[in-house]
Amino acid sequence: MDEDRVKCPCKNCRNIPFLDVDEVKLHLYKAGFVKNYKCWDRHGETLLDNTLSDVDDTYTTLHEQSGCMIYWIGDKDLDMCKSFNLDRFKPRSRSASTRSRKPWKRMHFFPLTPRLKRLYASHATAGSMCWHATNHGHDFGVMYHPSDSEAWKHFDNTYPSFASETGNVILAVVPGLAKPKHRLDVFLQSVIAELKQLWEDGVLTYDVSLKQNFQLRVALMWTSSDFSAYTMLSGWSTAGKLACPHCGKHTQAFRLDNVNKMSWFDCHRRFLTADHTYRKDKYKFWKESCRH
Numbered sequence: 247m248d249e250d251r252v253k254c255p256c257k258n259c260r261n262i263p264f265l266d267v268d269e270v271k272l273h274l275y276k277a278g279f280v281k282n283y284k285c286w287d288r289h290g291e292t293l294l295d296n297t298l299s300d301v302d303d304t305y306t307t308l309h310e311q312s313g314c315m316i317y318w319i320g321d322k323d324l325d326m327c328k329s330f331n332l333d334r335f336k337p338r339s340r341s342a343s344t345r346s347r348k349p350w351k352r353m354h355f356f357p358l359t360p361r362l363k364r365l366y367a368s369h370a371t372a373g374s375m376c377w378h379a380t381n382h383g384h385d386f387g388v389m390y391h392p393s394d395s396e397a398w399k400h401f402d403n404t405y406p407s408f409a410s411e412t413g414n415v416i417l418a419v420v421p422g423l424a425k426p427k428h429r430l431d432v433f434l435q436s437v438i439a440e441l442k443q444l445w446e447d448g449v450l451t452y453d454v455s456l457k458q459n460f461q462l463r464v465a466l467m468w469t470s471s472d473f474s475a476y477t478m479l480s481g482w483s484t485a486g487k488l489a490c491p492h493c494g495k496h497t498q499a500f501r502l503d504n505v506n507k508m509s510w511f512d513c514h515r516r517f518l519t520a521d522h523t524y525r526k527d528k529y530k531f532w533k534e535s536c537r538h
Contacts, residue, residue: 252370253288255280261288267370289368306357308436309334309349313429316353318436355436359444362415362462363451372455379412392416401467413453413460418468421475430478441466 251264256273259265260280265273309317314329325334335347365371378393392398398416402409443449444464451462469479477484482491487499487508498513512531515524524530 255283255286255288257281286367306355306436308353308355310351310353310432313432315432316435317349319439353433357436357440358417358464359440359449362464363449366413366451366453366455366462369454372453375415375453376412392418397467401465405465408463408465411460411463413451414448414463414465417464417466418470419466420470421479 251266252270253259253261254263254265254270254273255261256270256277257280258277259273261283315321315327317324317334321328326332327334333350335349338347365375378391382390389395401416408414441464444462448461448463450459452459469476471479473484476482476491480491483489484491487497487501488494489508490497490499490510490513493499493513497510498516499508499510501507502509515522515531518525
């Protein structure tokens with residue numbers, strides 16, 4: 247196996263022929279993976295000296311209670327919800343054993359750690375994990391990678407010990423279409439706990455491209471969401487006069503007299519460049535109004 251040719255793990259090839267990476271992708275799209283190929287021993291996983299667990303760590307099943315709590319860590323042995331005293335398990339028949347008790351709801355948690363470690367375990371992806379730290383081009387005004395952004399540079403200056411290890415990972419989170427709305431904090435508990443552990447302590451990871459271990463740490467820098475999800479993720483209220491997180495207490499929002507609703511009409515001209523013609527336009531916005 248090298249960076250360009252790998253054994254094809256599709257149903258037809260069954261890890262026998264060495265093919266180009268692009269051809270392997272095409273085979274997998276058409277035929278899918280060979281059955282029961284969970285430990286990638288034909289693609290380097292057995293060379294990691296037990297740094298990857300033999301246990302299936304791709305997801306964890308947790309019991310949850312109608313979005314009000316999840317049964318884990320200190321609450322994993324509870325039989326009733328702490329908030330509403332609801333039963334955790336469905337009623338069982340007399341013949342059912344204790345092990346067969348079925349919860350009302352389950353939540354599947356897909357941890358980040360094993361997935362990030364696998365990126366460093368593959369020859370196809372390990373080298374690209376540090377691409378942002380190389381001289382990938384710095385044309386003025388062109389952002390080749392998020393590491394060229396002012397936010398990333400500010401983060402590097404603020405946390406130099408994190409930035410010094412180029413293998414560390416910075417994440418951005420994009421929520422899916424379906425979300426639990428006001429119960430989001432309950433379902434994020436396991437994610438937040440793992441992110442804190444990866445930030446504070448990190449995890450020992452084998453980089454197959456460098457053939458050495460390092461302590462991988464992770465930081466969450468961005469979240470991308472609509473305005474309603476923003477309030478659930480950040481805790482900032484997106485309703486009322488102070489709804490704009492950028493303006494805050496300096497907002498110019500006002501309440502409409504007849505409908506008793508907030509309006510942000512003509513609140514945004516102040517963000518235009520100083521020489522923009524709209525700043526002095528007295529007719530297209532508030533009459534006889536300028537923004538200096």
